[in-house]
Amino acid sequence: MSLVGNWSYPTAMKFGPGRIKELPEACAAAGMKKPLLVTDKGLAGLPITAATLDIMEAAGLGRGLFSEVDPNPSEINLDAGVAAYKAGDHDGVIAFGGGSGLDLGKMVAFMAGQTRPIWDFEDVGDWWTRADADAIAPIVAVPTTAGTGSEVGRASVITNSQTHVKKIIFHPKVLPSVVICDPELTVGMPKFITAGTGLDAFAHCVEAFSSPHYHPMSQGIALEGMRLVIDNLPRAYADGTDIDARANMMSAAAMGATAFQKGLGAIHAMSHPIGAVFNTHHGTTNAVCMPAVLDLNEPVIRDRFDRAVGYLGIDGGYDGFRAFVQGFNDSFEIPRKLSDMGVTSERIDDLVAMALEDPSCGGNPVELTAVNLKALFEACI
DSSP states (O other), X not given: OOOOOOOOOOOEEEESTTGGGGHHHHHHHHTOSSOEEEOOHHHHTSHHHHHHHHHHHHTTOOOOEEOOOOSSOBHHHHHHXXXXXXXXXXXXXXXXXXXXXXXHXXXXXXXXXXXXXXXXXXXXXXXXXXXXXXXXXXXXXXXXSSSOOGGGOSEEEEEOTTXXXXXXXXXXXXXXXXXXXOGGGGTTOOHHHHHHHHHHHHHHHHHHHHOOSOOHHHHHHHHHHHHHHHHHHHHHHHOTTOHHHHHHHHHHHHHXXXXXXXXXXXXXXXXXXXXXXXXXXXXXXXXHHHHHHHHHHHHHHHHHHHHHHHHHXXXXXXXXXXXXXXXXXXXXXXXXXXXXXTOOSTTHHHHHHHHHHSGGGGXXXXXXXXXXXXXXXXXXX
């Protein structure tokens, strides 16, 4: 292991029940006077969104809203969002929602002032330097789920509608200026979304903990993130009004996204193309893929999980953890196979090719090849 790393940590966060009321102050701190709230289609008509728009209007910030955001947002959604931003003469974005709303909102703020196409800023080498940093609008992020952690991220995942490939778009100034984490906003999540998003946070922590790269701070955050999910996701799933459990899950989500600075791996390299091609729920897809990926990585990660499981409250070292993961999935009625989610093997070679191009490949403990990735897809489908 090379003891060399480039490290950074997230932004200002206002955490706690009821703190959505502080949205006007957050907008002022970010320099916004006429923000556009970007969220997904499902959230647009819900009471939490209406209440947030009321808070904005009462503070003189208007009621600017854009909600044409698909579950796997594409450049088509992005173009429409940028058009709405410009037509409304907005000066910043409130990214509001789960991963799709947060990711698309950040990209609207990013692209509103750019002249190059979105794909020119893919997270490849120093492509982010192609952007006009001064033209990036300020962002306030408000998560309404507890999973992706996109609220503390400097990138977004956007699906190319032509190729159906998910691309990671990165720029340091895409990191929101202020984040409001109000667990009361997550109370209305249905059980399957609570489970899927929570297991997304778990996957972030597991993969970051497994990554071979040197980043001891992220390693510690990943371990505590796993513990928070293990202790609190069952509670939030059983009783959606359990504010303590919801708050701990919001923490775990942000921690997972912070920890995966250390790297992700085969779980995400697989789930990104599966989601792009078959439009599956990202976190649920991660959960289905996790057992097979743990099996692939076992020779490299066994020792670190042997040491960690005592803190996680699991007996039996790595083997105990592997058994726990499958039982954890089962407790939330997660399918055991991707075929139960509509995924077929007809395009397995395409999925392998897309996975090999995914940046997550570089964080897997075992080198990913066309051969072992195909075996993973076959095992999961």
